Amino acid sequence: xxxxxxxxxxxxxxxxxxxxxxxxxxxxxxxxxxxxxxxxxxxxxxxxxxxxxxxxxxxxxxxxxxxxxxxxxxxxxxxxxxxxxxxxxxxxxxxxxxxxxxxxxxxxx
Amino acid sequence: xxxxxxxxxxxxxxxxxxxxxxxxxxxxxxxxxxxxxxxxxxxxxxxxxxxxxxxxxxxxxxxxxxxxxxxxxxxxxxxxxxxxxxxxxxxxxxxxxxxxxxxxxxxxxx
Numbered sequence: 001x002x003x004x005x006x007x008x009x010x011x012x013x014x015x016x017x018x019x020x021x022x023x024x025x026x027x028x029x030x031x032x033x034x035x036x037x038x039x040x041x042x043x044x045x046x047x048x049x050x051x052x053x054x055x056x057x058x059x060x061x062x063x064x065x066x067x068x069x070x071x072x073x074x075x076x077x078x079x080x081x082x083x084x085x086x087x088x089x090x091x092x093x094x095x096x097x098x099x100x101x102x103x104x105x106x107x108x109x
Numbered sequence: 110x111x112x113x114x115x116x117x118x119x120x121x122x123x124x125x126x127x128x129x130x131x132x133x134x135x136x137x138x139x140x141x142x143x144x145x146x147x148x149x150x151x152x153x154x155x156x157x158x159x160x161x162x163x164x165x166x167x168x169x170x171x172x173x174x175x176x177x178x179x180x181x182x183x184x185x186x187x188x189x190x191x192x193x194x195x196x197x198x199x200x201x202x203x204x205x206x207x208x209x210x211x212x213x214x215x216x217x218x219x
Contacts, residue, residue: 045208
């Protein structure tokens with residue numbers, strides 16, 4: 001089957017670093033994506049991994065291990081505006097997207 | 110930058126009524142999708158549409174749902190007889206080289 005797991009909630013302090021983990025199971029794999037979603041808004045694309053390793057994009061980095069079915073999103077120099085839900089997802093046939101339930105991140109001063 | 114446009118942004122309807130949610134995908138995209146997100150829950154796939162027909166649908170997409178591309182630009186989701194549990198954000202998306210979401214329609218069934 002196809003499944004994604006990520007923690008429900010995390011908290012962190014402004015200026016700190018936080019790592020949000022995601023594990024997945026799928027028979028076909030076309031890449032692992034991370035999105036940010038603020039309440040009541042559409043998900044916005046953050047990063048994408050199709051090969052193993054770390055992809056860095058400013059304050060955000062994402063890591064993938066295909067053999068372990070594991071990814072993480074790393075957020076550095078946290079800001080208050082980073083408080084949001086972070087969704088990991090993969091493609092599951094005919095380009096449909098399978099989303100995790102999302103990790104709600106609360107950044108405190 | 111091209112956008113996927115959804116209207117209305119918020120729709121309130123009475124239980125049992127029909128609603129039509131509208132989407133204008135990015136013009137050179139060939140695949141279109143509807144997703145649903147119940148408040149506090151995950152984004153769920155409803156249906157994908159390609160070459161004027163449904164290519165895949167989830168178990169959520171039952172007989173009360175239908176999709177249509179009535180002209181060359183619009184892509185609609187119709188819910189025939191709304192239920193309270195249909196209250197959610199509905200996101201349209203289209204894909205070509207990239208995958209783009211619309212800003213969503215918040216449907217409230219009362």
